Amino acid sequence: NAGVTQTPKFQVLKTGQSMTLQCAQDMNHNSMYWYRQDPGMGLRLIYYSASEGTTDKGEVPNGYNVSRLNKREFSLRLESAAPSQTSVYFCASTPGGFSGYTFGSGTRLTVV
Amino acid sequence: GEDVEQSLFLSVREGDSSVINCTYTDSSSTYLYWYKQEPGAGLQLLTYIFSNMDMKQDQRLTVLLNKKDKHLSLRIADTQTGDSAIYFCAETSGGSYIPTFGRGTSLIVHP
Numbered sequence: 001n002a003g004v005t006q007t008p009k010f011q012v013l014k015t016g017q018s019m020t021l022q023c024a025q026d027m028n029h030n031s032m033y034w035y036r037q038d039p040g041m042g043l044r045l046i047y048y049s050a051s052e053g054t055t056d057k058g059e060v061p062n063g064y065n066v067s068r069l070n071k072r073e074f075s076l077r078l079e080s081a082a083p084s085q086t087s088v089y090f091c092a093s094t095p096g097g098f099s100g101y102t103f104g105s106g107t108r109l110t111v112v
Numbered sequence: 113g114e115d116v117e118q119s120l121f122l123s124v125r126e127g128d129s130s131v132i133n134c135t136y137t138d139s140s141s142t143y144l145y146w147y148k149q150e151p152g153a154g155l156q157l158l159t160y161i162f163s164n165m166d167m168k169q170d171q172r173l174t175v176l177l178n179k180k181d182k183h184l185s186l187r188i189a190d191t192q193t194g195d196s197a198i199y200f201c202a203e204t205s206g207g208s209y210i211p212t213f214g215r216g217t218s219l220i221v222h223p
Contacts, residue, residue: 004154031209033210040120040215041215042215042216043155043200043213048210092154097209098204098209100147100157100160101147101155101157101211103155104154106152106153
């Protein structure tokens with residue numbers, strides 16, 4: 001069982017470049033989430049998708065877009081990367097309700 | 113808005129018990145969670161407790177909830193070096209199923 005798979009694991013971008021972070025889950029979960037983790041800041045929610053076909057903004061959505069491609073996949077796009085977007089990005093999923101999250105192993109992004 | 117506070121660091125000796133504390137502000141909290149993050153990895157759900165419970169035990173882990181004081185703790189018995197990690201407290205409240213996370217407590221276990 002793979003759980004939540006994120007690609008790539010590492011990425012270096014130049015300021016202004018774009019990229020898409022991929023996330024896929026094989027647990028038939030309804031809800032999927034994107035978080036960023038910065039030192040001393042804990043986890044901050046960027047966007048989430050409560051169910052296939054819906055997406056909503058979280059706490060820090062500026063500079064990002066998302067696509068819930070199907071029930072399995074939820075991608076995060078940076079249209080014009082900025083150094084402030086240097087972070088570790090985590091995708092997570094849940095069946096729904098108050099079930100705890102299953103997290104991916106993260107994408108470590110550096111914007112120079 | 114909701115706020116979840118944790119101390120940043122805890123250092124213990126191998127074999128001792130560790131107690132990681134968390135306080136939250138929202139009195140309508142429903143579920144409270146503990147996650148573990150090992151270096152270079154994502155968060156892993158350790159355990160959770162519903163707000164009408166006072167205690168939950170799972171092998172070496174004991175969760176205590178004091179709803180009056182809005183205080184949650186995670187006790188790890190017989191702490192091992194493999195328990196060294198960052199531990200995150202999280203809570204859901206007000207009907208939302210999206211948790212608010214604390215900033216994490218780094219547990220360092222030394223021989």
